[in-house]
Amino acid sequence: MKKSLKSLLNLTAFELDRLSKFLYVLIGLTFLSNLISYIVTPMRYISRMNEYMSTQSASSQQALEYYNRFSFYNAIDTVWIAGPIAIGISGFLFYAVFIWYREWMGKNTFAYRLLMLPVPRMHLYFSKLIVIYLGIFSLITTQIVSLFIGFQIVSAIVPGEWFANVNALQAIQMNPLFIYIIPVEPMYFLGVNGIGLVFIIVLFTLILMERSYSIKGIFMGIVYGAAALAISLFPMLISDIFQNQYILYDSEIILILTFILTLIAITSILVSRHLLTKKITI
Amino acid sequence: MTKYSKLFSILTICLLTLVGFTFYQAQAESVRPKVELVTEEGQAEELDLLYFLGNVHGYDSYRNNYNTTFEYRNGEMHYFDDLSILQKVDFNFTPRMNRYTEDYRSFMRGKSRQTDHYTETDEYLLYTGMHSDVNWRQFNDNSLTISLLDKETNEETAQEVHLTGGSYQSVIAAYLDYPSLTLVTQALDEDSTNNWLIYSYDLENPQDEIAPVINSKHTLGSPTIQLSDSQSKTGRYLSFRTLEPGETDEYDYVLNHTTSGYYVYDTVTEELKEVPSFEEGETVVLTEAETILVGNDLEDDIVWSEWNFEDDSLTEQGTASMVTPTIGRVQVHYYDYTFNQGLQLINGRIYAFEEDYVEDMSRPLFQVIDLDSFDTVFSGYIGVETNLDTSQAELVVYEYSLDYLLN
Structure with a gap:
């Protein structure tokens, strides 16, 4: 194995070890919360059906006409599913900041030891970036696995004649939330993850600016972040600039946006490299 | 290798799950209902000019919905889901606009996407739209853009004309017999009621301002x-x-x-x-x-x-x-x-359309009559063939038109 790749792998494995507790908590929370949804939602439906049949002296068919069949979609369109996803997204946003600051804010200035390692400093940067994305993809994987297990649980709980014939995949495809976080529509999935990646790369640059220039760095970071945001929003303003709503085709706006985001990501990595190798202080 | 085991395990699980899910999804049976043209009389080719968008909405109970949008052109169904993401974002829900943006992409840049604003002949593609149709922040000041594309030379000529005789003008139709252009607009009268105005314009003699030849409300009372x-x-x-x-x-x-x-x-x-x-x-x-x-x-x-x-x-x-x-x-x-x-x-054929219903299910009917014999050369309907466990499927056909220059 090449020495530089080995050092990157070592650092990534090290960062993953440090992330693992946090990640396991999020995975556990996702499974637990989803499990509640897979059990509570169909149970509540069954109880409502039974109650309707007993209070109204109605047949199963009449109750079905009133409440409709229960589908797996009903079990996954709940806060118990959306909640852990929201916690996971905000958790990793927090971790993207924490992953840098803990090197300086810990009991010992661990940053000193990390920066003195005989490896390229950008390996530190990339190991942190990789591990955050590995964590995000672990949660996505957890969600996918959970949904297919959940389908078995829900179909076992709900009586066959009350269960709508919608399979796990159809239910996933119908839920608008999953279009963005699960590769139901690969281009949406790549788009959302691409925007997220650029966001984290820019965030890393802002953190390194603050670490390099202290108070002055905060202002530099605000200006840099605002500039990156303004440039990213530029394609949406083209129609206003030209006073013509149809001056660009929507596909062209997407291609321009992709180009701009790529440019922002490359610029941010280059700025981060400069800061990390030349400016950062311990 | 032990120190990398956690890293590689997580990486492998993620990759296997994501690839597996994508593969499973691709292999899974399509949930979209199939739509077909059913011929009851005559030849289906008679309906090749037909151009429409449709949507099939199937459901088996509350919230378990399936939606399939399709375009019918060249005698075939084209499903919206089969388009790439870039094609999807450029897709117009007015079928003729899709052909124009495909064939005359440069000419269509900066022009509205309303079918009413276009007139096509064998030689020309004409655009007649108000400024406010493309600049949504602008007050409609009755300024009209006329752009003419010569299909053979690909040359575009543009003119700006001010329409008088009414306010809030919008172009409903433009009839072209080059160089003579007849514009039909809807406008607000002095008493703020809707009115039809007809303008005549010579494309070879540009004018800055034109007045209506006919004020329908005044003429027809x-x-x-x-x-x-x-x-x-x-x-x-x-x-x-x-x-x-x-x-x-x-x-x-x-x-x-x-x-x-x-x-x-x-x-x-x-x-x-x-x-x-x-x-x-x-x-x-x-x-x-x-x-x-x-x-x-x-x-x-x-x-x-x-x-x-x-x-x-x-x-x-x-x-x-x-x-x-x-x-x-x-x-x-x-x-x-x-x-x-x-x-x-x-082209010497009468095309008739009707939104019919059979057992609560929408079934658009079509009939084509030949004017030489007054015989029906085609009659049939759009049917839904569903592989879903659906108790009902609704079919809606919209933007029905006949693209007379399609062939």
Whole structure:
């Protein structure tokens, strides 16, 4: 194995070890919360059906006409599913900041030891970036696995004649939330993850600016972040600039946006490299 | 390797799950219902000009929905789901616009996406849209953009014209017989009521400002006027009908409207004449090129006659049996600005459309009549063949049009 790749792998494995507790908590929370949804939602439906049949002296068919069949979609369109996803997204946003600051804010200035390692400093940067994305993809994987297990649980709980014939995949495809976080529509999935990646790369640059220039760095970071945001929003303003709503085709706006985001990501990595190798202080 | 085991395990699980999910999804049976053209009489090729968008909505219980949007063109169904993401974002839900943006992408840049704003002939593609149609922040100041694309040379010429005679003008149709252009607009009158204005313009003699040749409301004296908009927009004649308020309720609310007359406008002589009416049955008026066809609608049959604009003579041509007593005679409300849109006369064929229902399921019907023999050369419907466990599937056809230059 090449020495530089080995050092990157070592650092990534090290960062993953440090992330693992946090990640396991999020995975556990996702499974637990989803499990509640897979059990509570169909149970509540069954109880409502039974109650309707007993209070109204109605047949199963009449109750079905009133409440409709229960589908797996009903079990996954709940806060118990959306909640852990929201916690996971905000958790990793927090971790993207924490992953840098803990090197300086810990009991010992661990940053000193990390920066003195005989490896390229950008390996530190990339190991942190990789591990955050590995964590995000672990949660996505957890969600996918959970949904297919959940389908078995829900179909076992709900009586066959009350269960709508919608399979796990159809239910996933119908839920608008999953279009963005699960590769139901690969281009949406790549788009959302691409925007997220650029966001984290820019965030890393802002953190390194603050670490390099202290108070002055905060202002530099605000200006840099605002500039990156303004440039990213530029394609949406083209129609206003030209006073013509149809001056660009929507596909062209997407291609321009992709180009701009790529440019922002490359610029941010280059700025981060400069800061990390030349400016950062311990 | 032990220190990397966690890293590689997580990486492997993630990759396997994501690849597995993508593969499973690709392999899974498609949930979309299939849509097909069912021929009951004649040849399906007769309907090759037909161009429409449709949507099938299937459901088996509350919230378990399946939606499939498709486009029918060149005699085939094209499913929206099969388009790439970039094609999807450029997709127009007006079918002819898709062909224009595909074939004349550069010309279409900066122009609105409303079918009414385009007229196509074998030689030209004409755009007539107000400034405010493309600049949504701009107040409609009655400034019109006229752009003409010469299909052979790919040369585009643009002109700016100010329309007088009404405010808040919007172009409803433009009829082209190069270099003569007849514009039909809707505008607000001085009393803020809707009105039809007709303008005549010479594309080879640009003007800064034009005044209407006809102010329909003043000429016809009716508060409600509707236009029968031909698909080809190259004919010499335009037909209108006037409506009068019928019964009113105790609050003076108009309960119904009755047709008070049919009129034809000659774009060459700039004259407007009333079409003779029939003693029995409704009237339908279709125009193409130099022909004005007047139909006496007897429900199961329509007796077609050719009307001579010059001498007012009506010559019976033949009787066409309609597959249903209502096909082609789409119900029009007084607030609609067009009528006759379920019947179109193109290349010597009458195309009729109807939104039919069978067992609560929508089933769009089509009929094509040959004007030489007045025989039905096609009749059929759009059917849904579903592989879902659906108790119902709804089919909606919209933006139905006949792309007469498609072949």
